[in-house]
Amino acid sequence: MLAAAIDPSDVRPVAPEALLLATRHLVDSGRGLAMLKGLSERELREVDAAVWDDLAGDPAERVATLLRLRCLIRVFGARRLANLFLQRGHSLIAPAVYVAARMRLNTQWGFSPLKFEHALQDLLAQAGEPADRAVPPMAA
Numbered sequence: 001m002l003a004a005a006i007d008p009s010d011v012r013p014v015a016p017e018a019l020l021l022a023t024r025h026l027v028d029s030g031r032g033l034a035m036l037k038g039l040s041e042r043e044l045r046e047v048d049a050a051v052w053d054d055l056a057g058d059p060a061e062r063v064a065t066l067l068r069l070r071c072l073i074r075v076f077g078a079r080r081l082a083n084l085f086l087q088r089g090h091s092l093i094a095p096a097v098y099v100a101a102r103m104r105l106n107t108q109w110g111f112s113p114l115k116f117e118h119a120l121q122d123l124l125a126q127a128g129e130p131a132d133r134a135v136p137p138m139a140a
Contacts, residue, residue, distance in 0.1 A: 008107040016101040035076035072100040078113035
């Protein structure tokens with residue numbers, strides 16, 4: 001029944017607040033660098049279990065949130081996004097969560113690092129971030 005509610009080729013958007021709750025759990029549980037280091041499958045299951053009861057809404061909404069969290073962690077494996085996270089630190093989490101909550105997501109492929117970076121850069125520009133704090137140019 002639940003499998004029919006989740007389309008892995010197009011995971012529905014979630015409330016940024018729900019995804020922020022999940023990322024806050026990462027930081028509170030000492031896994032604040034998960035976006036840089038990644039998490040093992042065991043650690044991901046622990047996070048899923050810990051966050052499940054804190055998330056409001058129907059089970060399909062909870063699953064969509066946790067899928068988006070996993071893909072958010074994975075997309076920061078891309079060098080440009082990892083470098084941006086190193087440059088900005090935890091202040092990048094909230095804007096990244098907003099992008100991850102809304103961007104189209106296919107669970108097989110995850111978020112496109114390039115599209116994610118562009119959406120994040122656009123969001124930071126809208127927030128009035130100085131140009132030197134935006135995404136660094138690609139190294140030669």
